[in-house]
Amino acid sequence: MTGALRSQEDGAGFRPAELARALKAEARRRGFALAGIAAPTPSEHLEHYRDWVAAGMHGDMGYLARADAIRRRGRLEETMEGVRSVLVVAEEYGQEDPPGVPDDPSRGVIARYARGRDYHKVLKKKLVGLVRWLEEQVPGGVDARPYVDTGPILERELARRAGLGWFGKNTMLLNPRRGSYFFLGVLLLDLGLPPDEPFEADRCGSCRACLDACPTGALLGRDETGAPVMDARRCISYLTIEHRGRIPEELRPLTGNRVFGCDICQEVCPFTRKFSVVAADGDYAARPTADGPTLVDLMRLSEDEWDAYTRGSAMRRAGYSGLRRNVAIALGNWLAALDTPDPEAIAVLTSALSDDAPVVAEAAAWALGRAPQRGSGDAAPQPSGPGR
Numbered sequence: 001m002t003g004a005l006r007s008q009e010d011g012a013g014f015r016p017a018e019l020a021r022a023l024k025a026e027a028r029r030r031g032f033a034l035a036g037i038a039a040p041t042p043s044e045h046l047e048h049y050r051d052w053v054a055a056g057m058h059g060d061m062g063y064l065a066r067a068d069a070i071r072r073r074g075r076l077e078e079t080m081e082g083v084r085s086v087l088v089v090a091e092e093y094g095q096e097d098p099p100g101v102p103d104d105p106s107r108g109v110i111a112r113y114a115r116g117r118d119y120h121k122v123l124k125k126k127l128v129g130l131v132r133w134l135e136e137q138v139p140g141g142v143d144a145r146p147y148v149d150t151g152p153i154l155e156r157e158l159a160r161r162a163g164l165g166w167f168g169k170n171t172m173l174l175n176p177r178r179g180s181y182f183f184l185g186v187l188l189l190d191l192g193l194p195p196d197e198p199f200e201a202d203r204c205g206s207c208r209a210c211l212d213a214c215p216t217g218a219l220l221g222r223d224e225t226g227a228p229v230m231d232a233r234r235c236i237s238y239l240t241i242e243h244r245g246r247i248p249e250e251l252r253p254l255t256g257n258r259v260f261g262c263d264i265c266q267e268v269c270p271f272t273r274k275f276s277v278v279a280a281d282g283d284y285a286a287r288p289t290a291d292g293p294t295l296v297d298l299m300r301l302s303e304d305e306w307d308a309y310t311r312g313s314a315m316r317r318a319g320y321s322g323l324r325r326n327v328a329i330a331l332g333n334w335l336a337a338l339d340t341p342d343p344e345a346i347a348v349l350t351s352a353l354s355d356d357a358p359v360v361a362e363a364a365a366w367a368l369g370r371a372p373q374r375g376s377g378d379a380a381p382q383p384s385g386p387g388r
Contacts, residue, residue: 034090036162046074069152085193088162094181101292105334111261115286143190163196170210170265179272210265215254236262299348321357332367
């Protein structure tokens with residue numbers, strides 16, 4: 001870096017506009033698809049967020065409703081005193097589905113973002129690298145704090161204010177030339193860098209693709225302020241990852257074979273369909289065991305095998321019992337579509353009836369209850385397990 005950034009135009013000893021351009025260029029050089037700068041002004045969506053929480057749409061995610069967390073979402077100074085600007089970066093994680101997935105109901109579908117390495121670790125490492133680069137450019141160093149889903153920050157609002165895209169009706173950040181398969185990361189900075197122009201346009205228009213495609217009706221359109229609304233309690237991603245209890249029976253058939261997360265509302269979006277690309281970073285490439293694994297194989301995993309299977313993966317978020325609950329329900333949906341019961345599916349579900357976790361045993365009993373009649377005229381086993 002030339003000495004131009006070390007002149008005295010700012011009290012810290014650098015030229016803010018030049019440093020802002022250099023920082024965004026360095027972020028792109030390090031593999032980020034998008035980079036922009038936002039001012040740390042109070043949130044414009046905090047009242048919408050409060051109303052959403054008050055309506056209970058956050059479900060079991062109590063950490064979203066804590067008073068201190070809401071306050072910090074509204075004012076970044078609550079998270080970092082002295083913050084003067086925010087760098088927002090977006091990293092693509094798009095992956096192609098393997099042949100037959102998601103159409104083969106005997107195979108589990110894992111959301112694209114969780115098929116490779118845990119994005120928290122990959123993205124955080126890159127942000128830390130950017131901090132070190134910044135420290136070399138600014139006389140006296142810089143106070144910078146990286147966040148990747150690790151603090152009460154409204155990342156998507158900051159991304160819109162940094163010019164990276166708009167809120168789609170599916171609540172995702174949409175970029176008109178990249179779609180929505182993004183991880184977002186932020187750097188809170190004590191540097192006074194000039195902000196980029198916010199992305200003001202709503203390019204969804206009259207399109208309802210995501211609203212109509214959501215199997216569970218979790219997407220509720222826009223409210224009177226134009227903000228997209230999701231009832232997380234009906235979202236497949238919430239149900240299969242964040243929710244720890246029984247999945248409501250009326251929603252189980254609608255989750256199909258999605259055992260961890262869901263991409264449907266992104267898959268049908270015209271912008272994502274047209275512009276998304278496979279992630280350039282190999283860390284996000286799907287592990288072979290996460291690329292459409294069979295439901296029977298997933299259900300057979302012991303806890304030690306699950307530990308090895310999910311090591312270094314965002315899939316650990318669901319926990320061993322959570323994944324087994326999800327797989328049991330997917331097996332029930334598969335069995336319901338068969339003319340004759342699959343013996344391996346029946347065997348793993350019957351074994352799961354004695355699972356130590358009540359949510360797994362109950363889901364297994366429900367799944368067995370969906371099995372078709374056997375050729376001999378006898379029904380598949382109908383055990384009197386939990387929930388029967």
